[in-house]
Amino acid sequence: MTSAPTNAASSQSNASGGGEDILVVTDLQKHFPIRRGLLQRKVGAVQAVDGMSFTVRKGETLSLVGESGCGKTTTGRMLTRLLEPTGGTILFEGRDITHISMGKMRPLRRDVQMIFQDPYGSLNPRHTVGTIVGAPFRLQNVKTEHSTKKTVQELLELVGLSPEHYNRYPHEFSGGQRQRIGIARALALKPKLIVADEPVSALDVSIQAQVINLLEDLQDELGLTYVTIAHDLSVVRHMSDRVAVMYLGKMVEIADRTPLYERPMHPYTVALMSAVPIPDTGRRTKRDRIRLEGDVPSPINPPSACRFHTRCWKAKEICSTIEPPLAELAPGHRVACHFPENLIDLPVPAVRADSPAAP
Amino acid sequence: MTTSPTLEGGDPAVRPGIGGFLQVKDLRVHFPTDDGVVKSVDGLSFNLELGETLGIVGESGSGKSVTSLSIMGLHPPGTAKISGQVLLKGDNLIGASREHIRKLRGKNMAMIFQDPLSAMHPYYTVGHQIIEAYRVHNNVSKQVARKHAIDMLGRVGIPQPGSRVDEYPHQFSGGMRQRAMIAMALSCDPELLIADEPTTALDVTVQAQILDLIRDLQQEFNSAVIIITHDLGVVAELADNILVMYAGRAAEYATAHEIFTAPQHPYTWGLLGSMPRLDRERAERLRPIPGTPPSLINVPTGCPFHPRCVYAELNGGACETDRPEFLEISPRHFLACHLSSQDRQRVWENDIKPML
């Protein structure tokens, strides 16, 4: 089913062209209420996600990066509708799934699957691998071509496990193998979109690379679309086509991978990249580092206007009074900052975010 | 202390590292379990000098954390069979009385851990926990210890230490908690500081702050530091020398510079090749090490890495049968590998280096 997205936001963000949009997210919000006092009145809200707009094109990998508390996991959980958004809309293949009921979501679960971070906690230790990977078929009442067992064994082979593993239990596997089991389960119903929440961060370096390669092979083979949530900027650069950087519930920058890593424009992105330790002793002194002071502020009382202004070395008065819009400063490169970096050597931005661009 | 210790005590094996502040000789830590003996550390040797930072790198199960707990004498009695020697300024800690090691802990050697939230007691204030650490080893009044705690908190960069000293760990942010842990570890001015994955639980911008802090404090206190991590980037920032561990044994030891510019062990190559790097062109494909780390109950014979090593066939079966010795192949560069130096040179120059 291919329905042309009619939403204004989608046509707007489709500026740099490419495939059709599988997911269109507009002004997505999630506020968790805080209750206090005698009557447990709502006195405020954790603004976990506050106005995220982006699209995901078919077949691409979009990564959401940011530090703890930036709302990337909450966003992922809303996309798979494990959480209900407080505001905004999510269109999946043109269909509004923002407030869809659990019952109506069930058939959609075939198309949207999730891979979790913890390969230990996300598999039921009392079930065999066969039961775990075969569960989606039972839950969705899907008849498989051959027997379910045969299909599950094919899936196990697809993710690099042996079909003989069918009757084993999760504890018999290493962390990397468990993550493969989780991937096999996610793939069972041939989904279109996979939301992967830190899929490799719990794994050892050598195993991490195996799983990253596996995810890439599966994408090529099955035409999958990924939304990856991660904090490791090196892994993100390797895996993604486009990257969205989040800070305290807001998107501060989104661009294709290469421009984002070569010419990061938001000071926060610049600082993040500067902070990544590089496995090269020669760079220990050469790098002019940008060291952010302090920790990420609490999302209960986020700083006014630009939420990064309390830690930003470029911040001026305007940053605490007027919120910078997420503006398209280069084709396909949107940044929410009053004083972006790396702007000088660029041609005049052809398209502003507020002017609709033809796809 | 700066004379080469390797000749002392008639010890025939040359150990990596100079200096005799801390000498680990043929350390073995075995845990008997129902399924068999887990050989977490199996014949590890290295030296460490005051003012030096040693990075121990390895994946989970490589024995890096077990090594640090053995040095600190923190394995509960009766759980582990430990042999070999750990000499701190010539004083052998293996087999020493528990009371003797207790008096050294915190005072001469201190440790910081991965997760500062679970590593601090939730029911006591940060100040109380630092005061406690200081007063075990220093016979001072509570007021003096409290002043010292505030002073330490200030030195690790905690703002308003005078009021934050009375707060509880849960009122601190992650980065502040790790700073407080460091303040606690350094409160008795230890000569040896072991940091076990000190930044793994932290955000990347906070990690950078903590790494800077450890580096600055090490220069200020001139202590010896062992930093244990799985992240090659972290050791590149801090370490003078790096020890790569695999399956409870040392695979390679060299200066940090050499490890990153001229590594010799296939496992080190594998580690470098499997991590995506921000400082290089994006590789189309990562080159993972095949297979999984071995079980420490049935460690492969010969070189424990041989089942995952692409170059194991080059040696006509020696890798499967003979355990490679850990030898000095060039000044201060130690290696446990059967590959001939020509083969290593060729593989590194032709196959590995161009791909990194």
Add this chain to the structure above:
Amino acid sequence: MITYIIRRLIAAVGLLVVVSIITFSIFFVVPRIAGGTPETLATRYVGRAATAETVHLTAQKLGFYDPMTVQYANWAKGIVMGENYDYGAGVERCPAPCLGYSFITRQPVWPDLLDRAPVTASLAVGASILWLVAGVATGVLSALRRGTIFDRAAMGLALAGVSLPIFFTGLVSLAFFSYTLGWTAPGGQFVPLTENPAQWAYSMILPWITLAFLFSAQYARLTRAGMLETMHEDYIRTARAKGLRERNVVIQHGLRAALTPILTIFGLDVGLLLGGAVLTEKTFSLNGLGKYAVDGIVSQDMPKIMGVTLLAAFFIVIANLVVDLLYAVVDPRVRTQ
């Protein structure tokens, strides 16, 4: 913190109201639903020999013909403010808290309860201190010496303690320590603490030990499990890494954390016992609340049963409240939120 306390207090009062409604329903509403009439209820007060006329009049006086809600309101009002009973020849004042009159003795219930409460309280407080000390100490030692003979023996004894009923251990120890050896007082004696503390302890020591044996067995097992878990926490490793003496690691860092959940159970157990330790009181013939309740049940003396029920519920609610507040004292994470 203040709002926390106020919220807990309001919750406690709310809980008491709910408990009173349930109690009232069980004794007044359920019998009506089961087919009872106002007259059958009134018969309980005047006896079977009374004429239908008397029964009817009594039922009217006691308000049994009123709607249930009005009856509850009157009953609750009596508890809070006291009540005046008009029995024709004069008005009898039943001061607050008025829990009604016993069918059998025709005495108000409340003074009876006040009479019995010290016995039960003596039993509960003494035994609870004993079992807390013994149980926690055994549990800690067991956890530290896991797998040793001490651990196995202690846990075996604990298993016996949990499994053996109080009337068995009670009777055996009575037979042995009181009647054979003559070391302790025989059953049925109670000397108030205010009269003679030594005699008080002498009279209570055997019930204390018997009751404490049962409970300390549970507490030893709980403490052992809690300590085993706590001693694997990261902060214990930190405490050791600081070079603290093992004794301080265990007591100040391990036990401090392991005791928190035990505190909760302890509060509830004491609350429960204050409302009457039925089996223990019966076994040792102590005239406490538990025995009072049993007597009430045997003689179908409804106001007695209701009185004890309400009082027991009151103690449990109060214990709950105390535990909640103690939690805030013990755990700063509760206090500073």
